[in-house]
Amino acid sequence: MKQNKAKKIILVLLAVICAAVLVYSLYQGLIIYIPQKQEQHRFSELQQIAEQENREEKDRTEPSQGDNGRPQNESSSTSAGEAGQQLHFDDIAKINSDFRGWLRIDDTIIDYPVVKSPESDPEYYLHRDFDKNYSFSGTPFIGAGADENSDAFVIYAHKMNNGSMFGTLDDYSHTDWAKQHADIEFDTPDEHRVYRVFAAVQTQVGGEDEFKYYEKTGKLSDKEYNAFVKELRDISVIDIDDCPANKKQILMLSTCSYHTENGRFVVAAYRI
Known part of the structure; x- marks a missing residue:
């Protein structure tokens, strides 16, 4: 009798422990999942604002129809937002003056x-959203020592488990995939830019053979630039027969x- 009672107590305790673990796991999942969903929703809102x-810029600049049905001011018939055309981000910049551009890769x-x-605080956005509130996901940011007009610059973002931010960036470790997604668009408030991928590198911060790519930014001499491109190609994990023929950003x-x-x-990637 005592043995049966003891077994029941043990089973109840195990059930309680399992239930507690399940509840805790669900709680941990929710406190991570819900904020990430909210953060992605905010980025979606910013996309809609842009x-x-x-669309409004296109409507404003699109030529009106003349009496003969043909566009007037035909030279301005190309609207913003079409392939290769400068986009407008005045409304985005009003929300945050630290805005430097919009990063986009098709099919990702x-x-x-x-x-x-x-x-003075180059990693300010590591855990802050575009509105400067705390955010585990952070916001993609340009690193220290360079900006969008430097000879070389880095955009950092977290690798999120839900695939957001740069969560799928390591797809570029596969040559075929990299070739199919070779072009990276980065539109600044002033111009439309396209960059062509030519290398992908794995490294270890603090490792014996660390590749200190973050020190190769800013203004580079021709010698420094050429050595940097060569090093990138030499240690690249993908095989792409393409690289800047001369000094490109x-x-x-x-x-x-x-x-x-x-x-x-x-x-x-180098600018084309």
Whole structure:
């Protein structure tokens, strides 16, 4: 009798422990999942704001029809937002003056505003959203020592488990995929830009053979630039027979990588 009672108590305790673990796991999942959903929703709102501004710009600049049905001012018939055309971000910049451009890669979730904080706090947006509130996901930002007009610069973002931000950036570790998604768009308030991927690198921060790509930014001499491009190609994990023929601006996208402790994954592209 006592043994049966003891077994029942043990079973009840095990059930309670399992239930507590389940509740805790659900709680942990919710406190991560809900904020991430809210953060992605805010980025979607920013996308809609930018799209609305460009629709209005298109309507304002689209030529009117003449009496003969043909467009007047035909030279201005190309509207903003079409392929290769400058986009407008006045409304986005009004929300946050640290806005530097919009990063976009076709057929991926990467479609985000990019910011640049003062050099006194270059990682300000590591855990802040576009509205400067706390955010675990953060906002893609240009790193220290460079800006969007430098010879080379880095855009950093987290590798989120839900695939958001740069969560899928390491798809570029596969040559075929990289070739199919070779072009990266980065539209600044002043111009439409396209960059062509030519290398992807895995490295380890603090490792014996660390590739310190973040030190190769800013203004580079011709010698420094050529050595940097060569190093990128030599250690690239993908095989792409393409690189800048002369000195072209280099954009790097950087995120965490789990191939090793303190790992980083970097995609390098030159402006075309």
